[in-house]
Amino acid sequence: MALLEIKNLTLFIDAGDETVKALEKVNLTLNEGEIRALVGESGSGKTLIVRAILGAIPDNWSIKADRITYQGKSLLDMSGEQRRQIMRREIAVVFQEPASALDPSVKIKEQIKESIPDEFITKAWPWKQNKQREELTVNLLHRVGIKNHKRYMECYPHEIPTDISQKIMIAMALASEPKILIADDSTRGMESATKTQILRLLLKFNETKKLAILFVSHDLLAITSMAHSMTVLYCGQTVESGKVKSLLKRPLHPYTKALLDSAPSFQVSLPPKSKLVTLEGTIPTLQHLPTGCRLGPRCPNARKECVMVPVPRNIQDHLYSCHFPLHLPKNTKHKVYKEVKL
Amino acid sequence: MIRLCIRYLNLIVLTILALIGLSFLLPFLFPGDLLTNISGITPDSNQQREALERAFKLDKSLFSQFIHYLENLFAGNWGVSNRTQLDLFDEIALTFPATIELVVYASVVSVTIGIPLGFISGLKHHNPFDFSVVTFSIVAYSFPVFWLALIFITVFSLQLEWLPTSGRIDLLFEVPSVTGFILVDIWLSDIPNKGYAFKDALQHLILPTISVAIVTTALFVRFVRRSIMDVMEKEYIIAAKSRGFTQRQIFFKHGLKNAIIPILPILALQVSTLITNVMIVETIFSWPGIGKWLIEAIYQRDYPAIRMGMLIVSLFVMILTISTEFLTRAIDPARERGVNATL
Numbered sequence: 001m002a003l004l005e006i007k008n009l010t011l012f013i014d015a016g017d018e019t020v021k022a023l024e025k026v027n028l029t030l031n032e033g034e035i036r037a038l039v040g041e042s043g044s045g046k047t048l049i050v051r052a053i054l055g056a057i058p059d060n061w062s063i064k065a066d067r068i069t070y071q072g073k074s075l076l077d078m079s080g081e082q083r084r085q086i087m088r089r090e091i092a093v094v095f096q097e098p099a100s101a102l103d104p105s106v107k108i109k110e111q112i113k114e115s116i117p118d119e120f121i122t123k124a125w126p127w128k129q130n131k132q133r134e135e136l137t138v139n140l141l142h143r144v145g146i147k148n149h150k151r152y153m154e155c156y157p158h159e160i161p162t163d164i165s166q167k168i169m170i171a172m173a174l175a176s177e178p179k180i181l182i183a184d185d186s187t188r189g190m191e192s193a194t195k196t197q198i199l200r201l202l203l204k205f206n207e208t209k210k211l212a213i214l215f216v217s218h219d220l221l222a223i224t225s226m227a228h229s230m231t232v233l234y235c236g237q238t239v240e241s242g243k244v245k246s247l248l249k250r251p252l253h254p255y256t257k258a259l260l261d262s263a264p265s266f267q268v269s270l271p272p273k274s275k276l277v278t279l280e281g282t283i284p285t286l287q288h289l290p291t292g293c294r295l296g297p298r299c300p301n302a303r304k305e306c307v308m309v310p311v312p313r314n315i316q317d318h319l320y321s322c323h324f325p326l327h328l329p330k331n332t333k334h335k336v337y338k339e340v341k342l
Numbered sequence: 343m344i345r346l347c348i349r350y351l352n353l354i355v356l357t358i359l360a361l362i363g364l365s366f367l368l369p370f371l372f373p374g375d376l377l378t379n380i381s382g383i384t385p386d387s388n389q390q391r392e393a394l395e396r397a398f399k400l401d402k403s404l405f406s407q408f409i410h411y412l413e414n415l416f417a418g419n420w421g422v423s424n425r426t427q428l429d430l431f432d433e434i435a436l437t438f439p440a441t442i443e444l445v446v447y448a449s450v451v452s453v454t455i456g457i458p459l460g461f462i463s464g465l466k467h468h469n470p471f472d473f474s475v476v477t478f479s480i481v482a483y484s485f486p487v488f489w490l491a492l493i494f495i496t497v498f499s500l501q502l503e504w505l506p507t508s509g510r511i512d513l514l515f516e517v518p519s520v521t522g523f524i525l526v527d528i529w530l531s532d533i534p535n536k537g538y539a540f541k542d543a544l545q546h547l548i549l550p551t552i553s554v555a556i557v558t559t560a561l562f563v564r565f566v567r568r569s570i571m572d573v574m575e576k577e578y579i580i581a582a583k584s585r586g587f588t589q590r591q592i593f594f595k596h597g598l599k600n601a602i603i604p605i606l607p608i609l610a611l612q613v614s615t616l617i618t619n620v621m622i623v624e625t626i627f628s629w630p631g632i633g634k635w636l637i638e639a640i641y642q643r644d645y646p647a648i649r650m651g652m653l654i655v656s657l658f659v660m661i662l663t664i665s666t667e668f669l670t671r672a673i674d675p676a677r678e679r680g681v682n683a684t685l
Contacts (some may be wrong), residue, residue: 057581059468088586101581105599105674114595115585172585 003212004030004053004180006092007066007265011048011236013286022061023236024294027312030180033210035221037244039259040233041283046216047096048236050184054085054093070180089117092173094186098165102157105222108168109153112277113135126241128318140171144201161196170201181205182214187222188220195219199226200332218266220263224248232256237295237309252318252325255279293322299304299327343673350668352390357660365653366411372645376400382422382430382646433647434632434654439522440510441631442658443552444620447615451555452562458620459559461601465593467571476562482560487619491553493624498549506546508628515539526552550627554619570601604673610666614659 011023023045030036039047052063055075068075070086076119078086095101105109113133120136124127141149144167144273152160152168159166166186173181183202187195205211215227223230231241232255238251248266251257260266261277279298290296292307299306301324310321369379377391378384380398385391395401399410414420420430463472500508510524511517517527517539524543528536573579574597582592621633628634632651639647 051580054580056583058575084586084588086586087584089583092582093584095577096582097577100577102598103578103582103596105603106596114591115588169581176585308565 001004002029002069003071004028004033004214005067005069005124006049006053009049009052009063009065009068011045011057012062012064014062015056015287018287019235022286023318024051025309026233026236026238026289027241028214028231028238029315030212030214032179032212033206034229035206035213035215037089037227037230038214038216038233039218039220039223039230041218043235043283043285044233045236046233048217050093050182050214053091053182054087084266088131089176089180090177091182091265092176093182093184094166094169094187096188097155098162098186102165102170104157106156108155108157108160109134109137112140112168112172112175114285115172116140127263127332133342140175140317141168143174144168144171145197160262162202163190163197164188166194166198167201169199174205177209178211180214182216184216185218187219191252195222202226220260221246224266235289237294238312238319238321239295240318240320240322242320246316246318249257252315254299254301254326257326346668346671350664354661354664356382357664358551358657359588361653361656361660362412362415362462363408365649366408368652369645374643374645378424378608380421382424382427382644384424392626403659404543420650421646423639423647424590425639425642425647430647430650431634437630437632437635438654439632440524440614440629441624443523443525444547444599444624444629444631445617447547448554448558448616448620451551452558452616455555456559456562457566459572460563460594461598463515463563464570464601465597466575467567472567475567479560479563481512482556483564485557487553487557488622491549491623494549494553507543509602510546510580510630511539511543512546515542521564550620550623550629554616554623557619558612558616561615562609565605566601567607570597573597573601576600600610603670606670607667610663610670613662617655617659 001014006026006028009023009026009028013020013022017031026045027047028036028038029047037045038049045179051057051061052065053068053075057063063076065076067322070090073086075083075086102108113136113142116133121129121132123132138149138154141152145163146152148190153260158163181202181312184324186202187198190198202213202215206213206226215223217223227244229241229243232239232247233252234255240247240251240256247256248260251260258277258279264270264276278302281298284290284294284297291301292309293302296302296306305323308323310323312321313325369376373526374380376399377394377398380400381394383390383394383511385394399407402410404611418431420434422428423430423433430502459475495507498505506512511528514533515533515538516535517524517531520527520530525540525548527541533539555634579592579596582596585608587595620631621636623629624631624633625637632655636648636651636655638644641649
């Protein structure tokens, strides 16, 4: 059974005079011990999905979904308290910018201590409990690769460098020993050495603790090196998802292909000074979303059917939503593929 | 920390010197006889005039006059009032505590009502309670203080006859002044019927306090509400929610401090508005404070009194502002360390 499953998530943003569908029928599954990458340009709604999973949505947003389940339990139907318990113990998040995700007025030590669940404290007396918390904190810092913990424990967030703060964020996320870690573009804007460290850390916990990771990013190189499967998002619609290998080898959706083509790292035979392939135009803004397949106006093989939202189809765990997919094996009409029941 | 203290101390000392210098120059700018403006005494004869000029070193250079002024100031020898011929130090020592008393009670009321109200309506904003709080604060903020005080007197004193119209305490009670704070003085004194005196003083306090506090409370509500609304949308609050902390934990550990720190200096600045309002209210309620005293001095062109009263009030406001600034710096870890002390 999937650990986390999202089916047909639609997110509405009430922008005063009109309501915008910021996410439209997004599907996402995360299996136990899996690293799933969520790929998309800025503005494609990656962070919105994360916020929807967290349940931290502002008043002017609303969510409609067939289901958002955690281990079969619906996150949408449960009470606030039950959901809080799940967030406390099972799901952890590492945010985009560690500097703003740490409380500026509280010392690092206190923040980590706070994120250790009470259940982990076995001692009875308050002063012993405090000492145990402190030990656990030091332990956590060591686990994420901060060796001189004394240097940072007494600091405030603004006094420490970004990579250390990100490691501290990971430490805080791991404090409750969660089953799922959502890394919301955690390596954005980091230099490559730091990035590698953070990614290695995530990979290590995935391998040793069977931690399932939802890796939200647009860094294709990092994704291909560590993720097992990926979901490609364009403008609030899931366009394609499946195993990383099969997606790389044979992207079915034109957007996935364009995305891969635009990254020179994947083009082995790219001659020097040749033009990089990109799609025409830019990602539309939320106020001017095209109807039907949102890639429509930019798609090289768009036809008049594309004004309808394509039904997601499935070939061997490779899910795509496109009327005219690329790379279909010869002799097959795409009628043959069974429609996914949603 | 020590450097911070020194910097702020430096700021205080320099500002005090500047204020004293300004107050020293005031009598030269006032119209009328310079000697009368400085001494408060109108000389009867030329002999007396010469003696006074010698006493105030008016025959010497401006610098030695200033030194003489400083010496007198620190010795508590502040000269006499033009209209009463009483010692200014004694008069201010009598009236200033009455003002501070009103300021303190009004601030306590504003803080205990305004800040929690702001938090409550900011945390659960855009519901009927929040709307009514916002409406109240706009209405309350728009009231002119003097009008409100008069309406209070009309309604509660004259129509309903619940509360007294003026003064600090009924004339029947004779409370010796020790600290200048009426409630403390009653508690310290050994007059008969202490309980009644206390109740009477409290009744006298209610109307002036409320009419001053209502504007400040409205301001506090608005600042706090805005601030907590901003803070609750910050990423670290969402991060705290994502960690599954309880609402209570999020608010008390992460929301409260971060919401208060940025507005603390603004709240402290309101104290000077508060003092201005207190002075107005004092005049209306015949509260024997420095505001009423100063306004009378202004009416009578009592220049020595105006000079000293202004110096004392401005010193009070200045020291209060700088110390809250200092406090904010001391408790706010993220504040830029390189910035110089500012007023």
